[in-house]
Amino acid sequence: MVDVARLAGVSLKTVSRVVNGEPHVQRAMADRVLAAVAELGFQRNHMASALRAGRASATIGLIIEELANPFYSTIAHVTAEMARERDTLLLSASSEEDPVREEQLLRDLCSRRVDGLLVVPAGCDHSFLNSQVEMGIPVVFLDRPGTNIEADAVLLDNRGGARNGVRRLVADGHRRIGVLLDTVDVHTMRERLAGAQDALADAGIGYDGALVRGGVRDPATAAAAVADMLTQPSPPTAFLALNNRITVGAVQELWRRGSDAALVGFDDFELSHLMPRPLTVIGYDTRELARRATQLLFARIDGDRSRPRTVVLPTELLDRGLAPAR
Amino acid sequence: MVDVARLAGVSLKTVSRVVNGEPHVQRAMADRVLAAVAELGFQRNHMASALRAGRASATIGLIIEELANPFYSTIAHVTAEMARERDTLLLSASSEEDPVREEQLLRDLCSRRVDGLLVVPAGCDHSFLNSQVEMGIPVVFLDRPGTNIEADAVLLDNRGGARNGVRRLVADGHRRIGVLLDTVDVHTMRERLAGAQDALADAGIGYDGALVRGGVRDPATAAAAVADMLTQPSPPTAFLALNNRITVGAVQELWRRGSDAALVGFDDFELSHLMPRPLTVIGYDTRELARRATQLLFARIDGDRSRPRTVVLPTELLDRGLAPAR
DNA sequence: CGACGGCCGGACAACGTTGTCATACTCTCT
DNA sequence: AGAGAGTATGACAACGTTGTCCGGCCGTCG
Known part of the structure; x- marks a missing residue:
């Protein structure tokens, strides 16, 4: 900017005014500045401009579990679109479900002085965010509530969907x-x-531990779990x-075995x-989830100081039948 | 930082030293500073720290077509992972195939002084990036080459895949x-x-315009195009x-009609x-695509000034049959 | 005992902007 | 003609850091 000022033969401040479209600059002088620019x-x-006067x-900032997962990339996309309408860009990072990494990323984002944070939490303690919130960086949690912090979610x-x-x-x-399931x-x-x-309780069916299988992380382990339980x-x-992901593995294994066991999956997905074979899923509106969270965040950024809210969106049973005909 | 210095009773610079882990600060003094922090x-x-000394x-920065598309979100994910190893974050934005928007986003990213740009280009003229490249913001194009600019791709x-x-x-x-196809x-x-x-030419099959259908933007239009062509x-x-996306629409429509027309799709996708019905696809390694591009970008950021390179990755025909048995 | 080098702490300027204030000039109105 | 209002421009400080340099203190060696 100093160079531009020198070349145009004007002061630094005049360049600043022209560049920012401020009034009170003569046409001729503005043209000279623009030519130099x-x-x-x-x-x-x-960065410098944001630094000045804070x-x-x-x-x-957006923290999700994994950007490559369609659920999260849809969220990222909706948020980025809404942000763009405010000339705001999205810094996104994946926690990979690692609480340590999540905290590092969140601290990094805070030190970059983002205007707000949207978080799908992986960690079990977000108290370290309290000071950030006080210092003016609003946080909205998405899909899961934050822990040890009062914030929007x-x-x-x-629960209703699975029921x-x-x-x-x-x-x-x-x-x-x-x-x-993956992990509790x-x-x-x-x-x-x-x-x-x-x-199950409503239906008077007792709890049977052998029928609950945890640690199912991906389609392959889901297939293995199905195979094991069926035998x-x-x-x-x-x-x-x-x-x-579990649903996909289960479909695949049931199909491979020609099993006629019934299947219901949580989360809809493209091509489901x-x-x-027939597949009934518990679906929901991912875009709406992201939309509401982003709206809430921007409201906070714009100064909304009302009490933190928790919004719960409904799920929907997409009934496409349960099992192949025998 | 001034406040910390005052509270700890030391100078600004000492706080800076402690915060940045520089040596030559007495233990007792460092502890006082940390307590104040x-x-x-x-x-x-x-931002301030990056501003100082440029x-x-x-x-x-990453510009893609649409973050919600698995192809692009995979790219974003791989890039973000590789960036994280260098304590670098990813600013991602979708051009939505709009050249004007692409240029706006690119200019915005440049004004934020990103260390480098990864671009899946939508526009037809990237000459405006030349000055940025000269000023030290390297650009690597991904999936499609840039136009009017000498840069890595x-x-x-x-062509070989479709052949x-x-x-x-x-x-x-x-x-x-x-x-x-979508659009040429x-x-x-x-x-x-x-x-x-x-x-087709190799096989001695003449060109028939009625068999090429453009403007197919999504699964729905693909289904309509298939239906139309079949009648x-x-x-x-x-x-x-x-x-x-076209493949998905075509599968759906062919399946719906019980047609036994053969189908080959470009791009593999999850669950394909x-x-x-049988579906043979032309696949490739999206992660490798992203990996190579990101590597190239970081090499440039680290000062590689060699001539721009163009890397072409192979595709692979995943032959899963063509049509249902009659 | 004085010189020297290593360690430690601080003053100051600079990074690229913009807000605040001061100044100089041009009108218009009494 | 002088006051008052408005416009156009510029000087300067400040945003939050860190690099540079300088000086004081300590111990050691000749």
């Missing part, structure tokens, strides 16, 4: 229902499992898969209606 | 092959179409879908092997 290829330094950085009705899924199976006469360390999984158990004495006649 | 909740301002912003062998796909159809006896405005589509025509006189006996 063009000649030198000058470009305003956004203005907003026009950036928001936009969640899904995981409806199991009800559907029970209504079809199933009594031995295998439940496949994750809030969503705990809720979904609780919902499944609600429905036990008195195998399940139906399965509830508590996320989409094209699976080689 | 903790008490005030001080956090280093990354250091790197530890940020790279990591591409796929689109192999059509060859496979021809080998099975097909002579009337419908080609479904996009480099990849042009190349894929050219590859298809190469193979024309002398319909195609096979289809080549030039991207995964679980489609309700």
Whole structure:
């Protein structure tokens, strides 16, 4: 900017005024400045400009579990779109479900003075964010609530969804229902499992530990778990898969074996209606989830100081049948 | 930092030294500073620190077409992972195939002084980036080459892939092959179409405009195009879908109609092997694409000034059969 | 006992901007 | 003609850091 000022023969401040479109600059002088800007290829330094007077950085931070997962990339996309309307860019990072990494990333984002944070939490303690919130960086949690912190959250009705899924199976006469889940360390999984158990209890079906299989991390382990459970004495006649990766593995294994066990999966996914066997899923509106959370965040950024809210969005049973005809 | 210095009773510079882990600070004094840091909740301002002496912003910019598309979100994920190893974060934005928007986003990223840019180009003129490259912001193009600019590019062998796909159809006896594509405005589509025509010419099959259908933007229009082409006189006996969204629409429509037309799709996608009818696809290693591009970018950031390179990665025909048994 | 080198701490300027204030000039109105 | 208002421009400080340099203290060696 100093160079531009020198070349145009004006003061630094005049260049600043022209570059920012402020009034009170004579036409001729503005033209001279613009010519110098063009000649030198000058470009305003956004960081310096944000630094001065602590203005907003026009950036928001997004922490998700894994960007390559369609659920999270949809969230990232919706948020980025909404941000763009405010000339704000999105800094996104994956926690990979690692609490340590999550904290590092969050601290990094804070030290970059993002205008706000959108977090799908992996950790079990977010108290370190309290000071950031006080210092003016609002946080909205997405999909799962934060822990040890009072902040907005936009969640899904995981418990109700799983309950409806199991009800559907029970209504079809199933009594031995295998439940496949990742880990109860994750809030969503705990809720979904609780919902499944609600429905079983409602139906007067007792708890059978052999029918609940944890530690199912991906399609391959899901397939293995299904195979194992089906070869036990008195195998399940139906399965509830508590996320989409598990569902995919289960579909694949049931199909491979030609099994007619029933299957309901949590999370809809693209092409789920094209699976080689009927598949009923518990779906929800991922875009709406992201939309609500982003709205809430921008409201906070714009100064909304009301009490933290928790929004719970409904799920929907997409009934496409349960099992292949015998 | 001034406040911390005052509270600890030391100078500004000493606080800076402690915060940055520089040597030559007495233990007792460092402890006092750390106590003050903790008490005030001080956090280093990354922007100010980068501003001083024009250091790197530890940020790279990624422009893709649409973050919600698995192809692009995989790229974003791989890049973000590699960036994290260098304590660098990813600013990602979607151009939505809009050249104007692409240019705006790129200029914005430059004004934020990102360390480098990774671009899946939508526009048809990237000459405005030349000055940025000269000023030290390296650019690597991904999936498609940049225009009017000498820069690195990591591409796929689109032409060869499409050629192999059509060859496979021809080998099975097909002579009337419908080609479904988005728009020839996009480099990849042009190349894929050219590859298809190469193979047809090699087989001595003349060009028939009625068999090439452009403007197919999404699964719904793909389904409509398939339906339309199948109801024309002398319909195609096979289809080549030039991207995964088109493939999905085509699968769906062919399945719905119970058609036994053959189908080859460009781009592999998750669950493609679980489609309700055989589906042969032209696949490639998206992660490798992203990996190579990111490597190249970091090499440039680290000062590699060698001539711009263009890397072309191979595709692979994943032959899973062509059509349901009659 | 004085010189020297290593360690430690601080003053100051600079990074690229912009807000604040001061100044000089041009009108218009009494 | 002088006051008052408004416009156009510039000087300067400040945003939060860190690099440079300088000086004081300590111990050691000739």
